[in-house]
Structures are given as structure tokens and as C-alpha cells.
Amino acid sequence: MSMAGTAANPSPLAQDGAAEALHIESLHKKFGDLHVLKGVSLSARDGDVIAIIGGSGSGKSTLLRCINCLENPTSGVIRVNGEQIRLKADSHGHTIPADRRQIERIRSRLGMVFQSFNLWSHLTLLENVIEVPVHVLGVKRDKAIAEAQTLLDRVGLAEKRDVYPAYLSGGQQQRGAIARALAIQPRVMLFDEPTSALDPELVGEVLKVIGDLAREGRTMVLVTHEMKFAREVATHVVYLYNGLVEEEGPPEEIFGAPKSERLKQFIRSIG
Amino acid sequence: MSVDAPVMTPPARAPSWLKPHRIGLLAVALALVIAATLFMRWDWLPRYYGLALQGIWRTIWILVVTCALGIMLAVPLGLAQAAGPWWLAAPARGFCTMIRGTPLLLQLWLLYYGLGSLFPQFPWIRHSELWPYLRQAWPYAVLSLTLSYAAYEGEVMRGAFAGVPRGQLEAARAYGMSRWKIFRRIWMPQAFYRALPTLAGETVLQLKATPLVATITVVDIYNVAGRVRQETFITYEPLLLLALVYMVITGIIVFLFRRLESRIPVKIG
Numbered sequence: 001m002s003m004a005g006t007a008a009n010p011s012p013l014a015q016d017g018a019a020e021a022l023h024i025e026s027l028h029k030k031f032g033d034l035h036v037l038k039g040v041s042l043s044a045r046d047g048d049v050i051a052i053i054g055g056s057g058s059g060k061s062t063l064l065r066c067i068n069c070l071e072n073p074t075s076g077v078i079r080v081n082g083e084q085i086r087l088k089a090d091s092h093g094h095t096i097p098a099d100r101r102q103i104e105r106i107r108s109r110l111g112m113v114f115q116s117f118n119l120w121s122h123l124t125l126l127e128n129v130i131e132v133p134v135h136v137l138g139v140k141r142d143k144a145i146a147e148a149q150t151l152l153d154r155v156g157l158a159e160k161r162d163v164y165p166a167y168l169s170g171g172q173q174q175r176g177a178i179a180r181a182l183a184i185q186p187r188v189m190l191f192d193e194p195t196s197a198l199d200p201e202l203v204g205e206v207l208k209v210i211g212d213l214a215r216e217g218r219t220m221v222l223v224t225h226e227m228k229f230a231r232e233v234a235t236h237v238v239y240l241y242n243g244l245v246e247e248e249g250p251p252e253e254i255f256g257a258p259k260s261e262r263l264k265q266f267i268r269s270i271g
Numbered sequence: 272m273s274v275d276a277p278v279m280t281p282p283a284r285a286p287s288w289l290k291p292h293r294i295g296l297l298a299v300a301l302a303l304v305i306a307a308t309l310f311m312r313w314d315w316l317p318r319y320y321g322l323a324l325q326g327i328w329r330t331i332w333i334l335v336v337t338c339a340l341g342i343m344l345a346v347p348l349g350l351a352q353a354a355g356p357w358w359l360a361a362p363a364r365g366f367c368t369m370i371r372g373t374p375l376l377l378q379l380w381l382l383y384y385g386l387g388s389l390f391p392q393f394p395w396i397r398h399s400e401l402w403p404y405l406r407q408a409w410p411y412a413v414l415s416l417t418l419s420y421a422a423y424e425g426e427v428m429r430g431a432f433a434g435v436p437r438g439q440l441e442a443a444r445a446y447g448m449s450r451w452k453i454f455r456r457i458w459m460p461q462a463f464y465r466a467l468p469t470l471a472g473e474t475v476l477q478l479k480a481t482p483l484v485a486t487i488t489v490v491d492i493y494n495v496a497g498r499v500r501q502e503t504f505i506t507y508e509p510l511l512l513l514a515l516v517y518m519v520i521t522g523i524i525v526f527l528f529r530r531l532e533s534r535i536p537v538k539i540g
Contacts, residue, residue, distance in 0.1 A: 068445055100449070108447030118442035122460050122535075132446045135456055184446065 019046045020082060021188050021219045022067065027076030029062055029243075036062045037073070038243040044188065044236075047217040051230035051251070054240035055266060060223045061115075063240065064192050067221065068110045069103050072096050080106050081187050108136050111181030115193040117173040119165040125152065125176050126161040129183045137184060144183070151179040155209050171202030175209055182213075189213065189220040196225060227270050231255045239263050307511065315503050319495065326492035327516060333491065334478050334520075337413055341420025341477075342470075346459070348421060349428025363425065370422030376483050378419065383411040383487040412484035420477050424470065431466035432458065464535050471528035475521050492516055 022044040029037040036059045044050050052060045065071040067078060069085065072095050078085045085106060088098035097103035119128050129148040133139040139147075152158050155175040157168075165173055174194055181189055194210065195203045207229050214220065214233035224230050230237060230251065237254040239247045239262075247260045258264045351363040370378065390396045390405050404410050435458055443453040482493035490498075496509040 070441060070445055104447040104449055106447070107445060110445070112442070112445040114438060114442065114445075116438050118438040120439060120442065120457055120461075122457075122464060131456065132448075135452060136447050 020044070020079070021046050021048070022081075022221065023077070023079040024063075024067070025077040027063065027066060027078070028074045029059070029066055029071060030074045036243055037066070039076075040240070040243070040245055042221075042238060042245075044219055044221060046219050048219055048236060049214045049234045050221045051234035051237045052221065052223045052240060053225075053227065053230060053237060053254075053266075054246075057242075058240040059243045060240045061192055064190055064221060064223050067188075067190060068107045068112060069097050070112075080110065104136075108132065108184060109187045111184055111186030111189040113174070113177050113181050113189065113191045113194050115196050117165070117170070117177045117197070119168075119173055119177055119180065121165050124162050124164055125157060125168070125179075128165070128176060129180050132180070132184050148179070148183055151182050152176070154182075155179045156205075169202060170198045171205045174198065174202075174206045178206075178209055178213075187219065189218055191220060191222040191224070193223050193225065225270075227255065227267070239266065241266075311508050311511075312505055313508060315499055315505055315508070319499050322490070322498070323492065323495050323512075326490055326495035329489065330478075330481050330491040330493070330516075331520065333409075333412060333416065333481055333484065333489075334474075337416035337420055338474055338477055340413075340417040342424055344417070344421035345424035345428050348425030349430075349432050349462075350454075352425070352429040353432035367422045367425045367429075370418055371426065375415065375419050375480055376486065379412065379415040379483055379487060382415050383408065387411060408484075408488045412487060412489045416477070416480065416484070419480065420473070423473055423476075424466075427466050427469050427473065428462060431462035431469075434465055435461045467528065467532055467535070471525060471532075474524050474528070478517065478520055478524065 020043065022042070024040060024042040026039045026041055027037050028035070028039055040059070040063055042050065042063070052063060054060045062071055066073045066076075067080070069078075073087070074095055083102075083106065086098035086102060087095050090096045119125070120131065123131060126145065126148055129151060130139075130141065130144040133144040133147070134141050149158065149161070152161055155178055157172060157176055157179065160168060160172060160176075165176070168176065178194075191210065195206050198206060203226070207226060210220075210222070211229070211233050222230070222234070232251075234251045237248060237251045238245055239254060239258075239260075241262050247254065247258065247263045254263070255267060258267060348363045348367060351359040352367070355363065387405075396402060396405065439457055439461060440453060443457045448456065481491055484491055485494035485497060488494075493513060496513040499509040500506050
């Protein structure tokens with residue numbers, strides 16, 4: 001683990017493995033006859049911010065949801081924090097996690113932020129933030145509340161702690177959802193189009209919070225349509241096309257000097 | 272137009288609940304009570320007072336016990352239909368359809384006269400510890416009312432479980448909650464909150480299904496009113512009192528559910 005600090009190579013594809021937070025290899029995902037992911041590989045080291053971009057139907061959300069097995073991959077290798085998720089075939093021939101305990105443990109260290117927030121509507125904001133620490137990770141309630149206060153303060157929602165999600169704006173809900181993700185002290189944060197469901201004037205406040213997290217060196221994988229934002233915060237950009245990695249590299253290259261014709265076209269179409 | 276955002280404050284409370292329209296209604300009610308006292312016969316009341324109290328008590332405990340047992344059955348019935356494998360969903364759906372598709376009176380009689388006359392044919396049942404109970408009527412009343420409530424509420428809970436948005440459960444899964452924890456911490460509370468207003472109405476209906484137990488000799492309050500009529504040939508007064516009793520119990524049920532609902536401060540979903 002001491003190598004984590006000394007790793008100078010910014011490339012997420014480095015093979016030393018010591019500081020590798022996330023590793024995906026030849027991931028396939030089929031929904032029936034629909035082949036959504038056709039062998040995607042991806043790697044993130046501590047502190048990497050990986051932006052996944054691509055048109056609709058390119059498989060970027062599916063890729064993200066396969067990381068914590070919200071969607072079970074059809075085949076492939078997923079390693080989180082050096083630990084490979086064990087998969088097996090169920091009686092219908094579908095691939096499922098082989099060890100429920102293992103997948104639950106891994107999930108509890110992956111902070112997922114959803115497009116539609118998904119704060120638990122029967123719990124107040126504070127209860128949402130302490131729910132997983134207290135009831136999954138076994139943190140003492142008092143300690144969890146103290147930490148949640150700090151996090152809510154950080155995302156600018158300290159005074160909303162006792163409010164139910166239904167009474168918060170979309171931007172506030174999403175910032176709350178980010179606090180919920182941070183509360184589990186995630187090894188990797190997964191953002192699934194975190195601003196796509198927001199009114200345009202609320203996008204900024206959420207991007208600011210995510211940007212701050214990126215700058216403080218959090219490891220994250222971000223599926224986004226906000227190209228300007230991806231260029232700003234990402235250390236590595238992956239362009240997915242039709243279930244395959246069409247092109248990847250540092251943001252300056254991807255956005256400044258795209259090689260593939262499809263990527264060029266995509267960037268033009270986004271504007 | 273003020274530039275400041277309007278501050279939501281509850282409307283100023285009236286100093287007292289005694290308002291003109293209420294005083295008017297109270298006067299009407301009082302007049303009705305006085306008229307009933309003066310012009311109707313209540314001389315039977317002292318003689319049946321004790322029996323009536325017993326009847327009320329029996330009606331209430333039958334209601335409470337069957338609703339409590341019924342909802343305990345309804346949750347698994349609803350869950351099995353909403354999310355269970357087919358070999359659980361199919362029997363659950365079959366049970367709900369069968370119970371909801373036949374009159375409660377029929378079920379009650381089938382259990383009481385059917386099982387009730389079948390049991391004594393087996394000596395080992397007659398000699399069992401349960402026999403002192405099985406030869407009485409109330410276990411059959413409790414059983415059939417419980418099954419009925421379970422079937423109707425099983426259907427309500429099915430809808431409530433299915434109505435919880437997918438994203439709510441997905442978030443729980445994404446954070447490593449076990450299936451049991453998702454059920455206990457997220458799915459069950461949200462489904463229950465959704466079902467609560469419906470359950471209030473169903474419980475009132477259950478109250479009004481309880482008089483059927485009088486047909487199998489259980490002495491509930493309805494049965495007491497019938498007995499008064501048979502023995503004294505006074506018809507309207509006991510029925511009037513009966514109506515009052517059911518209205519008061521309904522009022523209490525509605526009040527309790529309101530209290531429960533007010534503790535849920537959110538629009539769910």
C-alpha cells in the first residue's frame with residue numbers, strides 16, 4: 001500500500017497493481033439477444049477520475065452498473081481494490097455473483113450516485129446519510145450522525161438535515177445523494193449521469209460538488225454528458241461506441257485531438 | 272407583490288373548537304338524544320347492560336385479533352405475489368382469489384359446520400388438549416375473519432410492494448444491503464406507508480363484517496341486540512344503540528389510523 005503515494009505514473013493502465021482501485025477486463029453484457037457490452041476493459045488507480053462518454057445506447061451506463069453488479073455481467077473480470085468479484089452461472093445460465101456476502105461487502109465500499117438520485121423517500125436527509133454506515137457497516141449511531149453533519153455541511157445542506165427528500169429540489173437531492181455516497185467512505189465513487197435529470201439551472205451546483213471531490217483526489221468513475229466538465233476534472237476519458245472502447249486517453253487528447261472518426265463526429269454533435 | 276418568499280405558517284388556530292356551526296350541530300344532537308330518551312323505551316337497558324358490555328368487548332377483541340393476525344398473513348401473501356417465485360406467487364394468488372371470490376358468511380359456515388362437525392369424528396382430536404377450544408364457536412369465527420382480512424389485505428400489500436419505485440430498492444442494493452435488510456429497512460416501510468390509508472378503510476369494513484359471527488352463536492354486540500329483540504319484542508331501540516356502538520368504534524379506528532398516518536410526514540414516491 002505504501003506504493004500508492006509514490007506511484008508517479010498517471011496512466012490508469014499501469015500494471016503494478018498496488019494502487020489499483022478498479023480493474024475491468026473483457027466485460028461482456030447481453031440482455032437477451034442484445035449485446036450491449038462487447039469486451040470492455042478499464043482500469044482505475046487511486047485518485048483517478050475516469051469519465052465515460054458516448055452516445056445513447058453505447059453501453060456506458062450498463063458498464064457502470066456492472067461494476068457493482070447492479071447488472072450482472074455476462075462474462076468478464078471485475079476487480080475492486082484488488083479483490084475479484086466471484087461470478088457463477090445460475091440455474092437459468094445467467095451469470096450472478098457467486099458469493100452474496102462478498103458482493104455486498106464490495107458494494108458497501110462503492111459509492112453510487114444515480115441519475116434519479118434515489119434518496120430513500122421515507123427517511124430524512126440525515127437518516128439517508130447514516131442509513132448505510134449504521135445498518136450495513138456497523139458504525140455507531142452517534143459517530144455516524146457526527147460524520148453525516150460534516151458531509152451535509154460540505155455539500156451545503158446542513159440546515160436541511162431533517163427534511164424529507166420530497167421537499168428538496170433536484171439539485172439538493174443529488175447533493176444529498178453524494179453525501180450519502182461519501183458517508184460510506186467509498187473506495188471508488190460511481191456516478192451514473194448525475195446531472196441528466198436536473199433542471200439546467202441546478203446542474204452547476206452538483207457539478208461543483210463533484211468537481212471538488214475530483215480535485216481532492218477521490219477515485220471516481222463518471223458517466224456523463226457534460227463534456228466541458230469531463231474535460232475539466234477527468235484524468236482519463238473513455239469513449240464508448242456500440243459496446244466497445246472506441247478511443248481512450250487523457251482529456252486533452254480525447255477532446256483536443258481525437259483520432260477516430262466516430263469520436264470526432266460525436267464531439268462535433270455535442271458541440 | 273412582495274419580493275420575499277412567502278413563509279409557510281399554519282393558519283392561526285381558532286381559540287376554541289366551539290364554533291357557531293358546531294354549536295348548532297350539538298343542539299341537534301342533544302335534541303335527538305332527548306327525544307330518544309323521552310319517546311323510546313329504554314327500560315330493558317339495566318337488565319342487558321352487562322351482556323351488552325360483554326358483547327362490545329367481544330366485538331372489539333375479535334376485530335383487533337383478526338386484523339393483527341390477518342395483516343401478519345397479508346404481508347407474506349402480498350410479497351409472494353409481488354416478488355416471489357411462481358411456486359409461491361401462484362398459491363398466494365389462488366388463496367386471495369378464492370377468499371375474495373366467496374362470501375364471508377359462506378366461509379364462516381363452511382369452517383364452523385364443516386370442520387366443526389368433522390373434528391368430533393376423530394377420537395384423537397376429541398381427546399386432545401385443543402378440544403375444549405375446538406368445541407367452541409369463537410375459534411372458527413377468528414379463523415375465518417383472519418383469513419378474510421389476510422386475503423383482502425394480501426391484495427392491498429401486493430399493490431403496495433409493487434408500487435415502491437425500483438430505484439429505491441436499487442439504491443439499497445447498490446449500497447450492499449442484504450435482501451432481508453432491504454426488505455426490513457426500505458421495502459416494507461415504504462409499502463406499509465403506501466397501504467396505510469387503504470388499510471384504515473379495510474379495517475372499518477372488517478368491523479362491519481364481525482356481526483356475521485352472531486350466526487355461529489358467538490355473542491358479540493350484534494348478537495346481544497338480537498337477543499333483546501327476541502326476549503322483549505323491542506326492535507328499534509337496541510338497533511339504534513347498536514348503530515351508535517359501531518359508529519363509535521369506527522370513529523376510534525379512523526382516529527387511530529389518522530394518528531398513525533400523521534406520523535408519516537412525507538409524500539412517498
